[in-house]
Amino acid sequence: MNTDDKPSSNEPKTQQERVYMQLREAILRGKFEPGHSVTLRGIAEMLGVSLMPVRESLRRLTTERALQLLNNRRITVPMMTPEKLEELYQARVSLESYAASRAIQNIDPEALSYLYEVNEKHTQSILEDNVEDYIYLNFEFHRELYRYGRCEVVMPLIESLWLQIAPFMRMVHSQYLTESRFNEAEDKHKAMLTAIEKNNPAQLKYLIHDDILDGVRRLQAAMGWPISS
Structure with missing residues (x-):
């Protein structure tokens, strides 16, 4: 198998990237339930990191339409229709x-x-x-x-x-x-x-x-x- 074809084994190089990947996997595992919201601080405490990498990771995930930032600064899964x-x-x-x-x-x-x-x-x-x-x-x-x-x-x-x-x-x-x-x-x-x-x-x-x-x-x-x- 050509090395270009092998599954990627690159590890995230920064804390921000690690947090982003952790949150992506959590979403793909169904850990964020539709209709339930969480706070930035709650996620930061769950992952044991500061608010900064969480905030940037959530910004990326809202851009990807995976999560939605509510007016009260809580995070939720967008509704399905x-x-x-x-x-x-x-x-x-x-x-x-x-x-x-x-x-x-x-x-x-x-x-x-x-x-x-x-x-x-x-x-x-x-x-x-x-x-x-x-x-x-x-x-x-x-x-x-x-x-x-x-x-x-x-x-x-x-x-x-x-x-x-x-x-x-x-x-x-x-x-x-x-x-x-x-x-x-x-x-x-x-x-x-x-x-x-x-x-x-x-x-x-x-x-x-x-x-x-x-x-x-x-x-x-x-x-x-x-x-x-």
């Missing part, structure tokens, strides 16, 4: 299908082995009823897959979309984790890996679309909204 969810769905399908089609040509046996490893951890989170790990490792599986496409422009856009939807997926997955049909997601990841092994980009794009649509439908059902076809 049926129209916004539909837009997120369409954007994810378009961008992630593109990233996957670029990536498949660069995934050699070593890269494929790493994807299997991430998926095994994802499977373990299901067995352990670990909702946070399940959500995060699902995104991580997709991120590692797309990373081999070397999409410098597209990947930040994809991750911004994930940040906007992750807190709401926490609501859905807390409900579904104990149900046997929840394991369907694992089957889809295995099917994606099979498509990669067979070098079938059309099948991979179809499975990406189906996987995203499944998550959207669950959220729509949880919210009592019309289900996408």
